[in-house]
Amino acid sequence: MSGHRSISAEVAIIGAGPAGLACAQALKKAGLRDIVILEREAEAGGIPRHCGHTGYGLAEFSRLMTGPGYARRLVDGVAGLDLRTKTTVLRLEPNGVLQITDRDGPATLSARAVLLALGARETPRSARLLTGARPWGVMNTGMLQQMIYLQNRKPFERPVVIGTELVSFSTLLTLRHAGIKPVALIEPCHRITARRPADLITRFCFRVPVLLNTKLHRILGTERVEGIEIDRGNGIERIDCDGVILTGQFRPETALVVPSHLALDGVVNETGTGGPVIDQFMRCSDPSYFAAGNLLRGIETAGQCFREGRAAASNILETLRGNLPPAPAYIPVTHAEPVAYVYPQRIDPLGTTDQPLLFKFRAMRPARGRLQVSIDGKVVWSRCIQALPERRLAWHLPARLLTGAQNVHVEITGEKPSPAR
Amino acid sequence: MAEIDRSDIVIIGAGVVGCALFRRFALMGLKPLLVEAGGDILSGASKGNSALLHTGFDALPDSLELTCMQAGYREYLEIREHLNLPLVESSALVVAWDDEQLTKLPEIVAKAHRNGVGDVREIGRDNLRRREPHLADTARGAVLVPGEHIIDPWSAPLAYVHQGLAHGGRIHRRCRVTGGDFNGDHWRLETTNGEMAAGLVINAAGNYGDIVEAICRTSPFKITPRKGQFVVFDKPAAALAHAIILPVPTERTKGIVISRTAFGNLLVGPTAEDQEDRALAEVDQAMLQHLIAKGTEMLPALAQQTVNAVYAGLRPATQFKDYQIDFLPERHWITVGGIRSTGLTAALGIAQHVAALYQQRFDGTTTTRPIWTPVPNLCEYRERPYQTPAGGDILCHCEWVTRQEVEQALAGPFPAGDLGGLKRRTRCMMGRCQGFYCGAEASRLADERWSANNAQAAS
Numbered sequence: 001m002s003g004h005r006s007i008s009a010e011v012a013i014i015g016a017g018p019a020g021l022a023c024a025q026a027l028k029k030a031g032l033r034d035i036v037i038l039e040r041e042a043e044a045g046g047i048p049r050h051c052g053h054t055g056y057g058l059a060e061f062s063r064l065m066t067g068p069g070y071a072r073r074l075v076d077g078v079a080g081l082d083l084r085t086k087t088t089v090l091r092l093e094p095n096g097v098l099q100i101t102d103r104d105g106p107a108t109l110s111a112r113a114v115l116l117a118l119g120a121r122e123t124p125r126s127a128r129l130l131t132g133a134r135p136w137g138v139m140n141t142g143m144l145q146q147m148i149y150l151q152n153r154k155p156f157e158r159p160v161v162i163g164t165e166l167v168s169f170s171t172l173l174t175l176r177h178a179g180i181k182p183v184a185l186i187e188p189c190h191r192i193t194a195r196r197p198a199d200l201i202t203r204f205c206f207r208v209p210v211l212l213n214t215k216l217h218r219i220l221g222t223e224r225v226e227g228i229e230i231d232r233g234n235g236i237e238r239i240d241c242d243g244v245i246l247t248g249q250f251r252p253e254t255a256l257v258v259p260s261h262l263a264l265d266g267v268v269n270e271t272g273t274g275g276p277v278i279d280q281f282m283r284c285s286d287p288s289y290f291a292a293g294n295l296l297r298g299i300e301t302a303g304q305c306f307r308e309g310r311a312a313a314s315n316i317l318e319t320l321r322g323n324l325p326p327a328p329a330y331i332p333v334t335h336a337e338p339v340a341y342v343y344p345q346r347i348d349p350l351g352t353t354d355q356p357l358l359f360k361f362r363a364m365r366p367a368r369g370r371l372q373v374s375i376d377g378k379v380v381w382s383r384c385i386q387a388l389p390e391r392r393l394a395w396h397l398p399a400r401l402l403t404g405a406q407n408v409h410v411e412i413t414g415e416k417p418s419p420a421r
Numbered sequence: 422m423a424e425i426d427r428s429d430i431v432i433i434g435a436g437v438v439g440c441a442l443f444r445r446f447a448l449m450g451l452k453p454l455l456v457e458a459g460g461d462i463l464s465g466a467s468k469g470n471s472a473l474l475h476t477g478f479d480a481l482p483d484s485l486e487l488t489c490m491q492a493g494y495r496e497y498l499e500i501r502e503h504l505n506l507p508l509v510e511s512s513a514l515v516v517a518w519d520d521e522q523l524t525k526l527p528e529i530v531a532k533a534h535r536n537g538v539g540d541v542r543e544i545g546r547d548n549l550r551r552r553e554p555h556l557a558d559t560a561r562g563a564v565l566v567p568g569e570h571i572i573d574p575w576s577a578p579l580a581y582v583h584q585g586l587a588h589g590g591r592i593h594r595r596c597r598v599t600g601g602d603f604n605g606d607h608w609r610l611e612t613t614n615g616e617m618a619a620g621l622v623i624n625a626a627g628n629y630g631d632i633v634e635a636i637c638r639t640s641p642f643k644i645t646p647r648k649g650q651f652v653v654f655d656k657p658a659a660a661l662a663h664a665i666i667l668p669v670p671t672e673r674t675k676g677i678v679i680s681r682t683a684f685g686n687l688l689v690g691p692t693a694e695d696q697e698d699r700a701l702a703e704v705d706q707a708m709l710q711h712l713i714a715k716g717t718e719m720l721p722a723l724a725q726q727t728v729n730a731v732y733a734g735l736r737p738a739t740q741f742k743d744y745q746i747d748f749l750p751e752r753h754w755i756t757v758g759g760i761r762s763t764g765l766t767a768a769l770g771i772a773q774h775v776a777a778l779y780q781q782r783f784d785g786t787t788t789t790r791p792i793w794t795p796v797p798n799l800c801e802y803r804e805r806p807y808q809t810p811a812g813g814d815i816l817c818h819c820e821w822v823t824r825q826e827v828e829q830a831l832a833g834p835f836p837a838g839d840l841g842g843l844k845r846r847t848r849c850m851m852g853r854c855q856g857f858y859c860g861a862e863a864s865r866l867a868d869e870r871w872s873a874n875n876a877q878a879a880s
Contacts, residue, residue: 040818041858086814088807088821105810124855126653126730129709133701134732136840139856146861153865222700255819255853258657267725 005107009082010034011316012098012111014089014256017046018074018302019293020117022060022309023316025077030317036109037083038100044083045071046119047142048302052149053173059303068149070302092116092260096288113288113316116276117309118256120294122167123249125219132219135226137243141171144245148178159243160228161185161208162216164192164199165390167299168247172206183241185210186230189366193248193390219244248390250299257295262286265345271364273297273341279330279348280357281315282308287326290316296343297362300392325350331402333359335410339371340364340389342410347402356396361410363387369415373397375405387412428454428591429785431610431619433598433633435459436467437578437768438760439625441493444581445772446779447588450787454619455582455590456612458597458629461842463578466627467764468845469651469702469734471678471691473665474508475766476568478533478541479515484743485774487536490763492770494568497577500769503793504580506572507683507800513569513665514544514553516719517561522669529564529669540567555661555722569665573683574765575845576796581768583794586835594838598626601636603752610636621783623755623775628699628737630745630758637754642745644759646735649691650704652712655853656801658687658726666719677715684820684848685801686729689716691762695738702733729819729853736761746771748778755779797826799848817859819852827863831870843867 011027013020016039024037043049048056051067058064061073075083084102091099096111122140137156147153157180161171164187175182185208192199192210199210217236218229227240252275257264263285266272275296276284284291292312293305318324327348335342340362347357361371366389372382373395380401385393402408430446432439435457446453459465474494480487501508517523526543533541542565549556549563582592593614601610601622610617626633634640659681668676682688689712709731717723739745739759744767747756755775760767780786798805806812807821816824830837830846837843840850849863850856856863 040815042814088815088818090807090821101807101812101815103814105812106808121854121857124853124857126855127728127853129704129706129728129731131704131706133703139860140854142854142857143860147864151861151865153861153868218703253854255655258655267727 156243651690
C-alpha cells in the first residue's frame with residue numbers, strides 16, 4: 001500500500017480526558033516516553049474542558065479547581081509526550097493495531113499496549129424514545145456546556161431540565177453562568193438521584209422548582225421548542241419553555257468497541273456495564289487492550305477516572321515488563337437481578353497473589369437488602385445496603401480467596417420493599 | 422412599488438418531486454423558479470421516507486404511479502454516476518410468516534410479472550435462510566425482488582436542484598405561496614416574499630397540495646397526511662439484514678419494512694397513521710416501542726442493538742390510490758398531487774411525464790447538453806471523504822463527517838438553509854450521540870455562515 005502511513009509506539013492512549021491523561025502522566029513519570037495520545041477533539045482535556053464551574057481536583061491536586069482549569073492541569077502533566085488532537089481512531093484491530101485518521105489522512109498505528117479511555121455520553125432524545133415533535137432546542141448537557149462555556153452562545157432563555165443526577169446540577173450551574181433561568185427540574189422518581197441536599201440547594205439557592213414523580217410526556221413545537229407536557233399521575237399538564245435539556249443516563253462511548261473483536265458486557269443498557277469486559281488488571285478480552293474511566297460503566301467523577309487511569313498505567317507497565325502474561329482461563333464474575341453490573345467481569349487466577357481485588361457494583365432499581373458475594377457457592381463477603389440505580393458501591397476482597405475458585409457470584413438477598421421516601 | 426419577480430414557470434414545493442421537475446424544466450431551457458415554504462429543500466414529506474428505489478413490482482397495475490416509478494427507476498440508473506448518486510444493490514424479500522401469507526406469494530409474483538418486473542420469483546425456506554440467516558425461524562418463504570435497491574433520500578433531490586440551477590433555474594426558500602389569480606395569460610402569485618408573475622404554475626406542494634390547488638380551482642382531492650414513524654438502529658445492526666425485508670401487504674399499507682440505509686444503519690418502519698395536521702410529524706413512545714418489538718420479532722438479534730435516531734414523515738395521501746397529476750392548459754396550471762412514499766423513485770419519471778404534457782401544448786423548449794453537478798457522497802458503502810488523504814479532520818465523530826464537508830455544505834451558490842438541511846446534506850449530528858459531541862461546533866459554523874449572509878443581504 002503506497003502512501004499509507006504506518007506509525008508505532010509502545011503505548012497508545014485513545015482519549016485525552018481525565019483517565020487517558022492520568023495514565024499518560026503516570027507512564028511518563030515511570031520513565032516511558034514512547035507514548036501516543038490520540039484525541040479526536042480539537043482540544044485535549046475531555047468533558048471537564050466544558051464544565052466551567054468548580055468542583056474538580058481536590059483529591060488529585062489538593063485544591064478545588066474549575067473543569068477547564070483541571071483539564072489544563074491534566075494536559076500540562078503530559079507535556080513532552082506525543083499528544084495528537086483532531087485525530088480519530090476508526091477501528092480497533094487485534095494485538096494493538098489501530099486504524100486512525102487525522103488531517104493528513106488515514107494511517108495505521110501499532111502499539112504494544114493500548115488504553116481505551118473513550119469516556120461516556122448522555123442518552124439523547126432519540127434513544128430515550130421520547131414522544132413529541134422534534135424541534136430545535138432539545139439537547140444533552142454535553143452540547144449545552146460546549147455552547148455556553150466554549151462558545152459563549154445562549155441556546156435558549158427558559159428551558160426545562162430533565163433528570164436529577166449529579167450532572168443535572170452541573171447543568172444548573174452552567175445555566176446560571178449564562179444568565180438562563182430554568183423553568184423546572186423534572187424527575188420521574190419519588191426522590192432525586194443525586195445525593196441530598198442537592199434538591200434543597202436547587203430549590204433555595206437556584207430557586208428552581210423540582211418536580212418529583214413527574215414524567216416528561218411530550219415535547220411540543222415544530223421549529224423550536226414551545227413547551228412540554230408532563231404527567232404527574234393525575235392528568236397531563238403543559239409547561240411553557242423554549243428548550244429541553246436531557247441530562248444524565250450516561251452510556252459508555254463504545255462506538256469503537258462494539259464493531260471490534262473485544263468482548264462487551266451488555267450492549268443494551270439494562271444488565272451489564274455496557275462497556276468492555278475487563279479483568280482485575282483492566283485488561284480487555286484482547287490483553288493488548290486496557291480500559292479505564294467512564295468507558296467502563298457510564299459516569300463517575302473525573303477524580304475516579306483519574307485514579308483508574310493511573311491504575312491502568314501500572315498494569316500497562318507490568319505488561320510491558322513481561323510480568324502480566326495473558327491468562328489461560330478466567331474466573332467469571334456473575335450476578336443476579338437487581339444487580340445491574342459488577343466489574344471486573346472476570347478474574348485472572350494467576351494474578352490473585354498479593355493485591356486485594358476491587359469490585360464495583362450498581363443496582364438496576366432501588367433496593368434494600370444484603371449485598372453478598374459468594375465464591376463457588378460460599379458466601380465470603382456481605383453488607384447491608386440501600387441501593388439506588390445511580391449509586392455505585394465498591395468493595396475489596398482479599399486475593400487469596402480467589403485461589404482455585406471457579407466462580408464469583410454477586411447478589412442482593414433478603415430484599416425489603418424500598419421505602420416510599 | 423416593488424418589482425415583480427417574473428418567470429416562465431413557477432414550481433411550488435421543493436420536495437423530491439418539485440426538485441426533479443425543476444431539473445427537467447431547466448434542462449428544457451425554461452429557467453423555472455422553485456419556491457419552497459421551508460428553510461431548505463426536503464422540509465416536508467420528502468425528508469422522512471424509507472429511501473428505497475422501487476421496481477414497481479407491487480404497484481397498482483396500469484397506474485400512472487407504476488409508469489412514473491419505472492421511468493424514474495430507469496432514469497435514476499442512467500444519471501446516477503454523472504451526479505454521484507449512490508445505489509446499494511440489496512434486493513428485497515417479501516417474507517411470509519404464516520401459512521396464509523405463504524398462499525399469497527404466488528399472487529405477488531404474478532402481479533410483479535404483470536407489472537413487467539420479470540425477474541421476481543418465489544424462494545423456499547432454505548434459500549431464504551441462506552440469504553438472511555438472522556431472520557426469525559418462523560419465516561416460511563419469500564418472494565425475491567432482485568431489482569429493489571437502497572438509495573439515499575437527500576443526495577438525489579439536492580443534485581437535481583444543483584443541476585437545475587446550473588441550467589439557469591432559480592430557487593427561493595422560506596417563500597410560501599398564499600394566493601394568486603390568473604388573468605388569461607399569466608399568473609400573479611402572492612407569496613410571503615412579495616408578488617410573483619408566472620407563465621405557468623406547477624403545484625408540487627406535497628402535504629399542502631390541496632390548499633395550493635384551491636388557488637386555481639376547487640381541489641379534486643383532499644390530502645390526509647399519513648404519518649410514518651421510523652426507528653434507526655446503530656451501524657452494527659446493518660449486518661443483520663442484507664436484503665430489504667418486506668411484509669406481505671394488506672389493503673391499507675405495505676406494512677413494516679426492515680432495511681439497511683445508505684448511511685450504514687438499519688431502519689424499521691413505517692407506521693401508517695392518518696392525521697389532519699400537515700406539518701407536525703410527532704414520534705410516539707408507544708409506537709416506537711411497537712416498531713422495535715415488531716422488528717425484533719422478525720430479526721431477534723435486534724434485541725441487542727441500540728437505537729440511533731427516530732423520525733416521522735408525513736406522506737401526502739389522498740382519497741385516491743393513484744397519483745393526482747392533471748394538466749389544465751387553459752389555466753396554465755399543472756397539478757402534481759398525492760405523491761406518496763413511491764415519490765422518491767418516481768420523481769424523475771413524474772418530471773418526464775409532466776414535461777411531455779407541457780410540450781403537447783406549449784413550445785419554446787430547447788435541448789441542451791446537460792451540465793452535470795455531482796454531489797458529495799453520503800453513502801457508507803462508497804468511499805467517504807474521511808477515508809481519503811485530503812479529507813481533513815473529523816467534526817462529527819459518530820457519522821465521521823469531516824469539517825470540510827460541513828463547511829462545503831454551508832458554502833457555494835446553494836448552501837444549506839437551516840440545520841435540518843445541513844444535517845441532510847452532511848449527516849452531521851445524525852448519529853448515535855445526536856449532537857452531544859459535535860452539535861455545538863456544527864451549529865456554530867452554521868450560525869456564523871448565516872449571520873454573515875444576513876449581514877451581506879442587509880448591506
